[in-house]
Amino acid sequence: MKLKFTYGFLFLYFFGFSQELHLPVFTQYLADNHFVLSPTFAGIGDNLRIRANGLTQWVGIKNAPQNQSLYADFRIRNRSGIGLSLYNDSNGNTSQTGAKFSFAHHIILDYYSKQYLSFGLSYNINSFKIDISKFNTTHEIPILDPSIINNRSISNNNFDVGLLYRNKGFYASLNATNVLPKSIDRFTGIEPSLILNYQLYSGYLIKNSYNRNIEIEPSIFFQYFAGDQRSTTDINIKYRRYNSYDDYYWAGVSYRFLNDQALNPLAVGPMAGFKKANFYFGYSYQITLSQIAAYNSGTHMITLGFDFLQGISDCPCTQSPVHD
Structure with missing residues (x-):
């Protein structure tokens, strides 16, 4: 019973807040697609860029979280971009x-x-949405709540806003997600109305002075x-390493932790x-380092x-800093 309680607590802790508040962020943004994090990156680059992600979390645990996502962004005119x-x-x-x-607009400082x-x-x-078709009774809950007689769903609308500063190889973006409070049933008292979260992402693209085909990119996401x-x-x-045709391969590692437990990471991979x-391909593997690690083989993302539609802009403010 204690084991079940521990597992359930961790499951709710890490993902009870993720749904309906914001889309969980793993390492999608590191697949050369910063648009995942902020609308400010829309239109930076010379192409219509499409990225599709498939993620399976905590492999080996029944009904563990699954995620599929599609991102597309491209430049309009010389200084703006749109994305979906x-x-x-x-x-x-x-x-x-x-x-x-x-929508994003880019200017030259x-x-x-x-x-x-x-x-x-x-x-x-x-x-x-909540699907009640698979609700089952247990020894602890022998009778289901008779008031739950059909599937439940609710729709929400909200906004994100962001700023992005770039200086040669350095970049820093600040994004506010779900800036409007959520409408809730004030009589239940179990839903949060404040679903705002802030995201700061910064990094630096280091080019090898002896070999321009090699780049190193440290970054931090808060x-x-x-x-x-x-x-x-x-x-x-x-x-990241390029060849003479501007094709490249890359490798990296990510380390995630709660800020009050910096030396006790949640995941590394x-x-x-x-x-x-x-064509672009990326693979990410995250090893879970919390107590739930004993019951799964990690998280996989492709x-x-x-x-x-390559088209180089006349404005440098929309040109990608990668291998320029």
């Missing part, structure tokens, strides 16, 4: 599906020192959840991938991508 995000996230008998429609500032806005629509004041941090590093012509 679609996702489906399931966790046991609950699931959420949704979409984000994003200083042409010669390559300083740029970007503004981003997303409109979000989310549908949260999340703060205003509702319960939790926060987490990812520390990442990537290695390697990543690898490659880009060949217009990213597939395609780049289309």
